[in-house]
Amino acid sequence: MPNPALHSIHVHPVKALRGQAPREAVVEPWGLAGDRRWALIDDAGKVVTQREYPRLALAAAELLPGGGVRVSASGLEPLTVTVPEPAATTIARWSGEKIETVPAGAEARAWFSAYLGEDVTLVHLDDPAVRRPIDDPPYGRPGERVSLADGYPLLLTTAASLDALNSLIEQGDHPGEGPLPMNRFRPNLVIAGTEPWAEDDWKRIAVGEVTFRVAKMCGRCVVTTTDQQTAERGKEPLRTLGRHRRFGGKLIFGQNLVPETTGSIRIGDPVTILE
Numbered sequence: 001m002p003n004p005a006l007h008s009i010h011v012h013p014v015k016a017l018r019g020q021a022p023r024e025a026v027v028e029p030w031g032l033a034g035d036r037r038w039a040l041i042d043d044a045g046k047v048v049t050q051r052e053y054p055r056l057a058l059a060a061a062e063l064l065p066g067g068g069v070r071v072s073a074s075g076l077e078p079l080t081v082t083v084p085e086p087a088a089t090t091i092a093r094w095s096g097e098k099i100e101t102v103p104a105g106a107e108a109r110a111w112f113s114a115y116l117g118e119d120v121t122l123v124h125l126d127d128p129a130v131r132r133p134i135d136d137p138p139y140g141r142p143g144e145r146v147s148l149a150d151g152y153p154l155l156l157t158t159a160a161s162l163d164a165l166n167s168l169i170e171q172g173d174h175p176g177e178g179p180l181p182m183n184r185f186r187p188n189l190v191i192a193g194t195e196p197w198a199e200d201d202w203k204r205i206a207v208g209e210v211t212f213r214v215a216k217m218c219g220r221c222v223v224t225t226t227d228q229q230t231a232e233r234g235k236e237p238l239r240t241l242g243r244h245r246r247f248g249g250k251l252i253f254g255q256n257l258v259p260e261t262t263g264s265i266r267i268g269d270p271v272t273i274l275e
Contacts, residue, residue: 002193006269013037016049019186030132051221084103152257160193177235177236199214200252224238238251
């Protein structure tokens with residue numbers, strides 16, 4: 001088997017929207033540069049995602065220099081949104097957290113509200129170092145920060161584990177739903193050259209010269225059943241994960257990472273298992 005290496009990189013500038021797959025990225029303390037610094041909230045301040053609106057999978061966000069985004073979707077003219085001035089903030093509510101964010105302008109609100117058919121506001125996390133500590137004891141540590149990702153700075157998956165999962169799906173009740181592509185799991189880093197499920201035992205890794213703490217297994221939700229090309233939902237992979245990858249009541253695929261150092265990573269970088 002070849003040595004583990006970084007197979008692909010994925011950055012999602014707006015939480016829940018289609019992202020980008022650059023050849024290299026900068027690792028910051030709270031995640032990949034530009035990843036999930038924007039999100040949508042409803043009029044009650046609740047962060048909305050593909051859980052509530054599968055159609056968000058069909059809208060795309062492109063990261064622009066300076067941290068702005070260009071959003072696009074069928075039926076609407078693309079819109080460029082610049083980083084708003086932090087003159088006024090609004091609370092975004094996510095899984096019991098209250099996160100201070102900066103709302104984008106009325107044009108972005110109108111664009112996304114027209115797309116979803118519901119009133120929503122685009123918000124920006126201006127300073128993760130101040131705004132959002134990792135709030136998940138005992139897995140988060142003092143001083144660690146995160147963007148608007150679900151809970152941790154990065155999500156890692158492996159190509160071998162996806163192959164193994166697809167084999168299990170093929171043997172199950174809904175073989176016609178497979179094989180599933182990796183975008184169902186919306187990872188940041190995909191590693192090739194491992195054994196299936198090897199990542200279950202990792203505690204610390206290095207990708208190139210950047211080191212990460214493997215904080216916690218990633219419990220999966222209904223978003224993984226959403227076809228990222230059509231927004232249609234099925235039964236997989238949750239049905240198969242429930243039969244074969246249930247740990248502590250959660251259905252597991254992938255590992256959450258916290259950067260220990262910062263720097264640039266590139267496709268092809270060697271991956272070293274440190275612990």
